[in-house]
Amino acid sequence: xxxxxxxxxxxxxxxxxxxxxxxxxxxxxxxxxxxxxxxxxxxxxxxxxxxxxxxxxxxxxxxxxxxxxxxxxxxxxxxxxxxxxxxxxxxxxxxxxxxxxxxxxxxxxxxxxxxxxxxxxxxxxxxxxxxxxxxxxxxxxxxxxxxxxxxx
Numbered sequence: 735x736x737x738x739x740x741x742x743x744x745x746x747x748x749x750x751x752x753x754x755x756x757x758x759x760x761x762x763x764x765x766x767x768x769x770x771x772x773x774x775x776x777x778x779x780x781x782x783x784x785x786x787x788x789x790x791x792x793x794x795x796x797x798x799x800x801x802x803x804x805x806x807x808x809x810x811x812x813x814x815x816x817x818x819x820x821x822x823x824x825x826x827x828x829x830x831x832x833x834x835x836x837x838x839x840x841x842x843x844x845x846x847x848x849x850x851x852x853x854x855x856x857x858x859x860x861x862x863x864x865x866x867x868x869x870x871x872x873x874x875x876x877x878x879x880x881x882x883x884x885x886x
Contacts, residue, residue: 740816742835744788746770748809752801764792764801789834797840804842812841
């Protein structure tokens with residue numbers, strides 16, 4: 735194979751409301767955790783459950799506004815994006831690592847507080863899919879040093 739691929743597809747539930755950071759240049763950064771759960775039976779036949787937490791980062795202002803407006807803790811979403819990792823040194827001179835999913839698109843699934851309402855385009859909320867193919871990262875002034883206010 736000649737090329738490489740960095741693609742993530744997740745379906746999970748929000749662990750908390752999206753946290754939004756707005757920048758002076760009009761850009762925004764939205765973060766929220768989602769949980770994916772795997773159910774299986776162990777060798778003894780006991781039912782087991784394994785939950786993984788993923789930090790989703792939205793840098794696109796259009797997609798970020800939709801996440802800020804419509805997503806709430808507990809909502810089920812389908813996320814497509816890329817894995818991004820970064821490394822930094824904290825205030826105690828410790829090396830820290832972070833792995834996030836940089837979202838390119840998001841589909842809201844299932845019921846939520848907006849049920850039985852329509853968004854501005856007239857599309858029922860549970861069928862809304864947003865893909866941001868023309869993301870503008872040139873206006874992203876997000877700090878990649880790791881010194882941010884998001885604890886997850």
